[in-house]
Amino acid sequence: MKKISLLFITILMGLFPLAIWANQPVFTAEDMPWDDGTAVLLKWNLDSKADSLSLQKADSLGVYHEFFNEFSTQGQHIESSLEIGGTYKYRLIAYNRAAGDSSVFTGSATTKAQWFDMNKLSLLILLGLVCGAILYYIYLGRKGKELFIRRISGLDSMDEAIGRATEKGKPILFVPGLSDLGDIQTIAALNILSPLAQKSAEYGTELLVPCRSSMVMSAARETVKEAYMQAGRPDAYREENIFYLSDDQFGFVAGVDGIMLREQPAANFFLGAFWAESLILTETGFGTGAIQTAGTGQPHQLPFFVVTCDYTLIGEELYAASAYISRDPQQLGSLKGHDFGKLLVIILVLVGVVTEILGWGWFKHFFEGGGG
């Protein structure tokens, strides 16, 4: 018992200086964690009597210069654009102007580039799980396992739309969005353009592809040309049907609207990235009586497409379209991986709700990028 009492007193005595330290004004300078080695993190916890501060950095001669003076008793400042591996000296002067007093704190830090951004650990885990699932289902698809993929009516209707255009002797209009080739939505649109062009070549229906970006025009030309060759109709390919209109948003819209009104296409496809022009385009198409299919990753434009188009590809359907149309078992396997991803997200959301209700903030914090 005596020993326990002695141990208890020792622990208390050990904690006492810590308790005193906790109330002491503190200033620290440290290398910014998990960065590319170009930033220093400065933290302070000042005396409550302090009313202003001056954060200073020493130059090569050791002379301090102020670079930050926004006052807060407890705060932090990240100094960026520094050199990797450099040692930097800092000084914080906390003023108590009412008492005519000031305290000086110093600190130094050496920047270091990290090999991994721990703030992205949760993202890496999720990405690993989703990619793992996709690869697993691709493997199953390769082995010949039958995979159930739900129907996407917007894509099933492609034949109907092309058939109607063929019957009416009218062209098909395909707009691959207004974004450049660096946008995955545009790539997804080009992936759908390929089977569409193949079918239009088979049916002998004219395909018009107005583009907002020259890069997209070049890629679309290659895509359509290859598709016509695959269909065995290279002679039917007309390069001038895939053309550049304008880089200007509403100039492009005016051009496409003009095409819809003059050429009266029987089927319109609006797939890719769209912004404020989405409704202007599709409402004009609705007015011409064309069968319309639209798809975008921009959630704000989806309601406009739903109202004005016959079929709308929502969310991941745009990215899944090419795999869905191809019916290639490998590609269909990857779609099954998407479903696993959705299940994972549902589970994480439910767990997140429960942990937040229980007051366990670490779960949300981890997925917000606080892995470090």
Add this chain to the structure above:
Amino acid sequence: MKRNAPLVVAFIAGLVVLVGGFIPREPFPSIESTLIDWFMIISGFAILLGQASLLHLNITRVKEKMPNWPYYLAGLISFALMLIVGLLWGMEQTPGLLGQGDGIVKSLGAKPFDYLFTNAFIPLSATMFSLLAFYIASAAYRAFIIRTFESNLLMITAVIVMLGRTSFAQLLTGWIPDKLSFLRLPELTNFIMEYPNTAAQRAILISAALGIVGASLRIILGIERSYLGGGK
């Protein structure tokens, strides 16, 4: 070779950018910025292709006197006019071949390019954008026709949100006591926008993000090759 080279380039570039997203140290940030620079350079050259396509298409249609050819002629004249005035007198602070064109700036109030941009291009652009108001009205009319339970629900929600965004909402429901303030139209609107609307939008965003992961993986691994024209 023609098919495999783009696949190898896509694989290497995709993998480097993916890995670089998690490793903040050199050489990954430099590689990423270099790839972006390359994209910008290629885009610059592609602009010439676009202009060439535009000119070729319009000149052919005018030459062959195709239907509506005067429109194509108007397009060509506008293109040439902007190009010529831009080359001769420049735009904003940038001088042209004839310098800053002080004389013409005095009479027009701006450089010819800027004058045409402000007084012709911007109004035309604004006209196209303003069509949106009429199209929203006609599309909303179709969407709100009460046919099913869902369209009924949509109409009620839309009326609440539209009214809640106006000062009229306060006038209509401002009398509701503070205890029941959640029934006031602005509060109801905020609730609809903040919770059901945000939840639905996030669901779409998450599903789109999963689609992007799948599509990117297919492209990196060379399984998806439709953008190259398809084929095995």
